[in-house]
Amino acid sequence: MLNRRSLLLAGLGALAARVAAAREAAPALMLAEVYRPGMSLADYWVSEKFDGVRGYWDGQQLWTRGGEPVVAPAWFIAPLPKQPLDGELWAGRGQFAHAVSTVRSQTPSDTAWHGMRFMVFDLPAQGGDFTARLAVLRKLLPITDAPWVVPVPQERATTHAELQALLAKTVKMGGEGLMLHRGGSLYRAERNSDLLKVKPHDDAEARVVGHMPGKGRHSGRLGALLVETPEGRRFKLGSGLTDAERENPPAVGSWVTYRYNGTNPGGLPRFARFMRVRSDLPS
Missing domain, CATH: 3.30.470.30 (DNA ligase/mRNA capping enzyme)
Known part of the structure; x- marks a missing residue:
């Protein structure tokens, strides 16, 4: 258990380091x-x-x-x-x-x-x-x-x-x-x-930080992506994924675009659904 926890913490630390490095390398752009x-x-x-x-x-x-x-x-x-x-x-x-x-x-x-x-x-x-x-x-x-x-x-x-x-x-x-x-x-x-x-719908980007196992029809493959917004909010993204994407899900550290219908009082997106991988953003 200790080794597993150590590996998890090390993985999260490496991800945080990659995020920080990407932020330093990115050009200073105006965002909408x-x-x-x-x-x-x-x-x-x-x-x-x-x-x-x-x-x-x-x-x-x-x-x-x-x-x-x-x-x-x-x-x-x-x-x-x-x-x-x-x-x-x-x-x-x-x-x-x-x-x-x-x-x-x-x-x-x-x-x-x-x-x-x-x-x-x-x-x-x-x-x-x-x-x-x-x-x-x-x-x-x-x-x-x-x-x-x-x-x-x-x-x-x-x-x-x-x-x-x-x-x-x-x-x-x-x-x-x-x-x-x-x-x-x-x-x-x-x-x-x-x-x-x-746009005719809301959309935004989030970074994949984990894979949630599927249940029932999706047993043995991805059930949902655990994602984190640039502001640090985390939520599960399970809707909108194809069978192929559940078999071969976006990698931890990659960015994805999701659609949603407004936000709840806590700031999390309502009815969020996966759109696509943003392979133009660094993982």
């Missing part, structure tokens, strides 16, 4: 909160939310949100300016898996990368508020010789009804949702309401 009906739309810009891999160009190297270097072909990054860019490495609507596999590959495939675009939505090192940064971005991009580097189209948000109509239209065309960016906001490397995501 969730839009709720009733929030003021005054001074917000709206754009499509692209379902790809967050990409940060520091002027010399591409990085993922988790701090992993992106090995892109030389032709893809050669035209990029020396100025830092924040955006999404995107393969098109409904092509998230292609985007992830392309970005994570350590041997870049020209064929795969020709299907990628760098959708740039901000200039982290540029002074001024977002509206001012957007004006600079529109002068910087597009680049004639690099059509794969795209400034994200932005328009002024108006009313909640028009926002919902745009959301419905975007989702119908295969899009994931919308983003709202407050015009008067500085670039702050934290999660805040200056940046909001608008």
